Amino acid sequence: MDIYTSKLSPALDIFAGCYLLGVAVLSIIGNVLVLIMAAKRSSRMKPPELLSVNLAMTDLGAAITMYPLSVASAWSHRWLGGDVTCLYYGLAGFFFGLASIMNLTILAIVRCFVSLNLQSPTEKLSWTKVKMLCAWTWLYAVIWSLFPILGWGRYGPEPFGLSCSLAWGDMKHEGFSFVISLFFFNLVTPSVIIICCYFGMAIKLYFTYKKSMNHNNRVPNVVKLHRRLLVIAVLISMGFIVCWTPYAIVSLWSIFREAGSIPPEVSLLPCMFAKSSTVYNPMIYYLFSKTFKSEVKQLCWFCLGSNPCHVSNRINDNTIYMLSTAGKSKVEELSASPEVAE
Secondary structure: OOOOEEEHHHHHHHHHHHHHHHHHHHHHHHHHHHHHHHHHHHHHOOOOHHHHHHHHHHHHHOOOOOEEEEEEEHOEEOOOOOHHHHHHHHHHHHHHHHHHHEEEHHHHHHHHHHHOOOOOOOOOHHHHHHHHHHHHHHHHHHHHHHHHHOOOOEEEEOOOOOOOEOOOOHHOOOOHHHHHHHHHHHHHHHHHHHHHHHHHHHHHHHHHHHHHHHHOOOHHHHHHHHHHHHHHHHHHHHHHHHHHHHHHHHHHHHHHOOHHOHHHHHHHHHHHHHHOOHHHHHHHHHHHHHHHHHHHHHHHHHHHOOOOOOOOOOOOOOOOOOOOOHHHHHHHHHOOOOOOOO
């Protein structure tokens, strides 16, 4: 049978296409909204917030460059374009996936740096440093995604025939070192760094909270703000890791066991679940960020021709990004201002 012919039933092909179309639409709309809101407040944007914009760009890039081809292939009951589009799709998926996980790792490190140095006016991140970090995520992803083309690893069709990725089943021997390096440097290590950074931030906030309660029985605004931002950051990072973990498990199974032992219908599910990772970030912003939700509503009212609701620009508003490092006067101002609504 042709390797690019769907191994699924026609009904399941149509369902997969509809599912991917829904994921693509939600991802494009959500991440475009994130970029629009960032552009609207670009004059007030702090350097670390650029990492959140960079993350939205990776999710939007994946949705635009990959999902339309997947939808068309699913509805055609075979992969369209043959070897050329399979190579393109596998490279694009690997590239944007690596860019996302590296961006989340740097985001966790920067968030930890900001939180631990909140009251140190000399510890600040400049625009140049953050731009270099963003550029590094893209360069890192480019280098790793080119390895299979240069002979270390390989791209190929998925077992169910409607998608392309790394050819896990074909790398049992000659590409085994690539698989081990890939999982260590691009899944295990980033996950450990992310968990350690957010665990350290949680401990820092806990002791800050205890100290403030011992002194005046009142939680400072800066603690409440960082606590909410910590929740958003943890949900975003864990959402990505949880989405991709089933796919990683199935891929490892293909390496150490016969790929044919997994039914095509079963191998489809982790792949579909992983692709949904591009949708979650805007949803998390909308559910947990009051400012982002207000700005989205304001934009909707504007598009409908009605009077937009007021969006506050106070410094203690809960933004979708992160609080940059500030001097002691800024922290004191936050602590003295009215409490942030929970």
